């Protein structure tokens with residue numbers, strides 16, 4: 001089970017003295033269910049702008065534009081640039097169903113480590129459906145190790161960019177990913193692999 005919560009991860013990033021991230025695009029699909037009230041104290045505490053953004057190309061451009069405008073104006077807070085899907089309170093009915101099955105738990109993030117209260121785990125009454133429990137004997141022999149060359153943790157925290165990784169586009173590609181950001185199409189390394197080269201015209 002790898003269901004993660006975004007706000008605790010944002011706090012870990014913002015508390016890292018090496019990190020220079022100045023603002024965030026909050027994921028529209030997550031906030032459609034969760035709402036964005038949880039982001040408001042984070043924006044206030046760390047004085048950053050957070051813009052809830054959709055996933056269509058124009059949504060992303062609108063989200064970026066709004067974020068840059070708030071940064072240039074020196075404003076912090078949370079803005080919703082995905083109003084056709086997201087409300088401040090999210091979807092309480094979906095959340096109620098979700099928390100009937102899941103509860104908040106600590107979660108290990110690849111490349112970062114354990115973040116308290118950053119995951120969702122099945123409640124005890126549903127643990128018999130947990131594949132990790134059902135296959136624990138098989139899984140006991142499998143200890144997935146992160147590639148020693150992968151700098152996913154630095155990329156997830158915005159300290160390095162994917163092309164800074166020596167394996168980017170060489171040993172590590174979407175067909176043969178070495179780390180989480182290259183696995184899914186929305187991962188930073190996969191996006192750089194797919195679109196960064198187009199941007200350079202190569």
Ligand code: SF4
Pocket residue numbers: 147149150151152155162165166167168169172173177178179180181182183189
């Ligand atoms: S390019 Fe691959 S190896 Fe390098 S940081 Fe990204 S996922 Fe890890």
